[in-house]
Amino acid sequence: MNRITHDGPLIIGGGLAGLSAALSAAPRPVLVISPAPLLQAASSAWAQGGVAAALSKDDAPALHLKDTEAAGAGLVDHHAAEVLTDEGRATVEWLASLGAPFDRDDAGGFAVSREAAHSMARVARVGGDGAGRAILSALVASVRAAEHVTVWEDARLRALMQDETGRVRGAVIEHPSGRIVEVLAPAVVLATGGAGGLYGATTTPTALKGEGMALAWRAGADILDPEFVQFHPTAIDVGLDPMPLATEALRGEGARLIDKDGEFLLGPAPDADLKARDIVARAVHAARAAGRGAFLDARTAVGEHFPQEFPAVFAACMKAGLDPRTTPIPVAAAAHYHMGGVAADPDGRTSLEGLYAVGECAATGVHGANRLASNSLLEAAAFGRRTGCEAAKAVLRDGLVTAGAIVEDLPAAAHAELRAAMSAEAGVIRDAAGLSRLVALIDRLEAAHGAPPALVAARLIAEAALARHESRGGHYRSDYPETAAQAEHTHVRHGALVSEAA
Secondary structure, eight states: OEEEEOSSEEEEOOSHHHHHHHHHTTTSOEEEEESSSTTSSOHHHHOOSOEEOOOSTTOOHHHHHHHHHHHTTTOOOHHHHHHHHHTHHHHHHHHHHTTOOOOBOTTSSBOEEOOTTOSSOOEEOSTTTOHHHHHHHHHHHHHHHOTTEEEEETOEEEEEEEETTSOEEEEEEEOTTSOEEEEEOSEEEEOOOOOGGGSSSBSSOTTOOSHHHHHHHHHTOOEEOTTOEEEEEEEEOSSOSSOOBOOTHHHHTTOEEEOTTSOBSSOSSTTGGGSOHHHHHHHHHHHHHTTOOOEEEOTTTTGGGHHHHOHHHHHHHHHTTOOTTTSOEEEEEEEEEEOOEEEOOTTOBOSSTTEEEOGGGEEOSSSTTSOOTTHHHHHHHHHHHHHHHHHTTOOOOOSOEEEOOOOOOOOHHHHHHHHHHHHHHSSSSBOHHHHHHHHHHHHHHHHHHOOOHHHHHHHHHHHHHHHOOSOBTTBOBTTBOSOOSSOEEEEEETTEEEEEEO
């Protein structure tokens, strides 16, 4: 096995969080490991809504903070969320300085729209529904032009490397050539994305299977709140995998959720469909389970303006043979964002020295039990910048370093079985019987195939969901429908589940 030494941050992931960290680590040399060519298989490139920030004269970071904490259902870390919202405008301006073409108003300021659970319009968009790809494209161009950044595309994290104290000292990488390379580095930054690919119904790249979280747990890092998965209520249900997304901004513009008979799913009030995502997702799930169906009706709210205002959604619908200008869009709730992950602070520091985590694979506490719409791109960029600066301070150390074991991937048929079970048993509605069936399936698959990272990640989610005897945010237990008076986090430490008050 080849071993090389890299004297700077080793960043695993080529999405918005990873590339923001890479740019901000200058002038230290940075090596970025991307499992696919840049702009491919990154959830941030698929984001439609935009970046939430207090950008208008009527808004303020404190108001953004208040909405973030309200959506998070008692589990938002106040300090982390305050840092995030305070840095909102500066982050959007930084992205714009790199070339992100945000929509502008007549005065040249950032045009903003309203999304669910925001008390006012504060989401900076690009071309209606193209924010993620446009923003990430600007960062990719900057990274490719940056002399201090080297990118290995089509490379993959296989294990972490640690010294005798447990400090992370590098990572085992499967190089694009197929050979295995041990990369020693003073800091490893996990920016590996979420876990939507563990679910049969998902809006995210299916390659995202929580593997960064799993490998961090295996190395001994603390995992925070893995049971909290956000399900987007308006995934377009046209038989595609992954499912195209109908951005929340459509409802912000007045589109309504209806059943097959044209009845409102959440009532006739104008803002009924702009409740927090967990509430709307359960309404969509319930209507479909009852045979009523669920549809997003944008015929009046958007109508003939669809191609110009929401080109990505329009193209996805038309490709499926559905014209959203004249026909309501069939929708379903699908796995969309993982609020849980590797416990990390706003600077990316985890419980393991030398290991940092940022973006969706990290749980910084800013999302709590339910992510506020469009806070994810803000977190990826804002905390990515902070993490890059922090990781750049690390220095190489001497000592004996060993690599974690490489476990083969879950076979395709077994992974398909897992995905179906995750959607059925750890989805929008959960109960003890279903979660127990899921854990039993994971046990059986593990007995047959060992413990590949996808199975480890699924177990972290399932066992934490089984242990949380309440409903809160994105985690809804039909056998424990009430919310406990005391909000408690789930910490997974070296295999043990620990609940602690928020």
